[in-house]
Amino acid sequence: MNTNALTIGHSHEGGVCVVTLSGRIDSTNANDLMSRLNALISSGEKSIVVDFGAVLYLTSAAFRALLVATDEAERNAAKFVLCSLGGHVRELFEMGGLLEVFTIHPSRAEAVARLA
Amino acid sequence: MTRPPNLIYAVDEVPPVAILIGSAIQHVAVMAITLIFPLILAREANLSGMQTLDLVSLSMLGLGIATVCLSIRSPYIGSGYLSPAAYTAIYLGPSLFALRRGGLDLVFGMTITAGFIQLCIAPLLKRLRALLPSEIAGLVIAILGLALASLGVSYGLGIDNGQSIKPDYVIVAGVSLATMSILNIWTKGYGKMFCVLIGIMVGYVASFAVGILDFPAILAGTSAQLFRVPHLEHIGWSFDPYLLAPFVVAALAATVRVMGDISNAQRLNDADWIRPNFTSLAGAVSANGIAMIFCGLIGGFGINSYSSSIGLSGATGVTSRSVGYAIGAGFAILALIPAAAAVFAAMPLPVMGAALFFTAAFVLTSGLQMITARMLDARKNIVIGFSFGMAVVADIYHNAFTAVPFVFQPIFGNSLVLGTVCAVLLNLITRIGVRQSVSIKLTPGAINREAVEQFLSDNGARWAARRDVINRATFGVVQLLEVLGDPPKGVEVDASFDEFNLDVRVRYAGAPLLIPEKKPAPREIMASKDGERLLAGYLLRQSADRILSRQNGDAAEVTLHYDH
Numbered sequence: 013m014n015t016n017a018l019t020i021g022h023s024h025e026g027g028v029c030v031v032t033l034s035g036r037i038d039s040t041n042a043n044d045l046m047s048r049l050n051a052l053i054s055s056g057e058k059s060i061v062v063d064f065g066a067v068l069y070l071t072s073a074a075f076r077a078l079l080v081a082t083d084e085a086e087r088n089a090a091k092f093v094l095c096s097l098g099g100h101v102r103e104l105f106e107m108g109g110l111l112e113v114f115t116i117h118p119s120r121a122e123a124v125a126r127l128a
Numbered sequence: 129m130t131r132p133p134n135l136i137y138a139v140d141e142v143p144p145v146a147i148l149i150g151s152a153i154q155h156v157a158v159m160a161i162t163l164i165f166p167l168i169l170a171r172e173a174n175l176s177g178m179q180t181l182d183l184v185s186l187s188m189l190g191l192g193i194a195t196v197c198l199s200i201r202s203p204y205i206g207s208g209y210l211s212p213a214a215y216t217a218i219y220l221g222p223s224l225f226a227l228r229r230g231g232l233d234l235v236f237g238m239t240i241t242a243g244f245i246q247l248c249i250a251p252l253l254k255r256l257r258a259l260l261p262s263e264i265a266g267l268v269i270a271i272l273g274l275a276l277a278s279l280g281v282s283y284g285l286g287i288d289n290g291q292s293i294k295p296d297y298v299i300v301a302g303v304s305l306a307t308m309s310i311l312n313i314w315t316k317g318y319g320k321m322f323c324v325l326i327g328i329m330v331g332y333v334a335s336f337a338v339g340i341l342d343f344p345a346i347l348a349g350t351s352a353q354l355f356r357v358p359h360l361e362h363i364g365w366s367f368d369p370y371l372l373a374p375f376v377v378a379a380l381a382a383t384v385r386v387m388g389d390i391s392n393a394q395r396l397n398d399a400d401w402i403r404p405n406f407t408s409l410a411g412a413v414s415a416n417g418i419a420m421i422f423c424g425l426i427g428g429f430g431i432n433s434y435s436s437s438i439g440l441s442g443a444t445g446v447t448s449r450s451v452g453y454a455i456g457a458g459f460a461i462l463a464l465i466p467a468a469a470a471v472f473a474a475m476p477l478p479v480m481g482a483a484l485f486f487t488a489a490f491v492l493t494s495g496l497q498m499i500t501a502r503m504l505d506a507r508k509n510i511v512i513g514f515s516f517g518m519a520v521v522a523d524i525y526h527n528a529f530t531a532v533p534f535v536f537q538p539i540f541g542n543s544l545v546l547g548t549v550c551a552v553l554l555n556l557i558t559r560i561g562v563r564q565s566v567s568i569k570l571t572p573g574a575i576n577r578e579a580v581e582q583f584l585s586d587n588g589a590r591w592a593a594r595r596d597v598i599n600r601a602t603f604g605v606v607q608l609l610e611v612l613g614d615p616p617k618g619v620e621v622d623a624s625f626d627e628f629n630l631d632v633r634v635r636y637a638g639a640p641l642l643i644p645e646k647k648p649a650p651r652e653i654m655a656s657k658d659g660e661r662l663l664a665g666y667l668l669r670q671s672a673d674r675i676l677s678r679q680n681g682d683a684a685e686v687t688l689h690y691d692h
Binding site: 016036038039040068069071072073075076079080083099100102103104107108109110113118 | 606
């Protein structure tokens, strides 16, 4: 069994939907992530926080999935933010020049407080 | 860059005036302790009271200018971080050597030379890492600590040419050293922070009590002047190639210290700090070089970044660059006040000895910590052990080494140079055969990314490679495999490692990888898989320290290089 496989969970904190990711996000699972996020947006969620605290790394496929989800959220008038980007993961966002493209909060608590 | 939660004023923030001035005064007090080094020079050069005052005043100006140079943020000069300067023990041995050989003119001339050496080193920092790994930098600092302790004992006990010990000096040095040690071990906050300053003040009182404080003589001639522009009459410059070796070694050691201090300043300002920003480091080394040239021109001493001040900024949570500019202004004002210089110029020898001996303990142990921070294998044991032994031998059998050919005398005549030259040469020789290589073949239809992750992770652990470098390499290979898909003849991944380099070669049959120089726009990435591939190529370019893509017939190869 691969311990680095992506797991996606979601829960609600107040009126905010928190999506928790852990493991590695690459082309083998980026479509799963995109489908899951799009499904949440389509189901009427208006405030979504994606927690990257347990993500090991992500590739270009994952960035594309996040960009598509951000676009989808905008079209549905939903708020879509990322949080807890640590060390290497944050560095990858920075390398791709994508830190400014997404709304990013340092911690899950802060992200939820902003969207609540 | 993520702001650490304990910072009160971060590097780009400007504190209110009261806090700015308070922080600057605190740094000025800590930095001024290092005026002891130009003072030692003044004593050894037998300067008159007024000349000593001028030297101290100009040295204060040097501290201010150097702090501004080191802290400023510009594309070429300065680290961009609050980085106070200090006169350093690193240049004490070479400067005293120069003083005995050619007087103060030679000291100032060689200080300027060392500044130019640092300016030449700055653009080559990354490449020089192999020449000066941390354990050799630690060795240089430990040898410096030993030299400092030896001088401290000589001053503290009042040992002169006749090797006799002066009892009144022992009392003063003992009281002063005990005060510093007690405050450092058993107090917290300001007591610990200013233990050296307080110990020096207690030493002044003890010196007055035993009758060896000649304060009035130093103050004579300054009493009528509240402000005075320091004179430059005693300053001249000369050069001696014989002294090039010790000053090159000292410049290298000072460069290593700047790199350590600025890395620490970067880390204090970024909770996500992983590795040093070399643009900032190179700017700091250039700034140190310019500050050295300035100090040489105004008749000052070798200057460096100051670990204690960077530690102080971390402890207080005020890392604002503006504090650096306030320190510069503060020292510029103090340089014009003769009474401020007189307080330091009157420092009795046993008090200097106590401060030197106390500082030596920390220099020596910080060197030893740097040596042992990485695992010492047989190769490193030999490099460090032999070199340390040779450095000690150079001091014990100093007279015997005067018989070596003239061209080698700068090396054998100085423990710091002999130890460093031995370490660098032995390190280069023993690195032969140190590179290790491994490879893995992924067959078509089974391009297994988990296998690659495991392969790099296992070998990284075996090589004791840094975790962050292995993580970047793992990302690089996985990202590359994602772009390549499933090539018809599979993929071969070779990884080779030595202490400073990790190279990963990925070979496959197919078209060469497209590595764009320009960042793709978000719309472009979203629009199609081609946009995603452009982002992949761009991420690969950014995440590796060097990337090379080439094709030979049907076969293509991508090399990812990571500095370690």
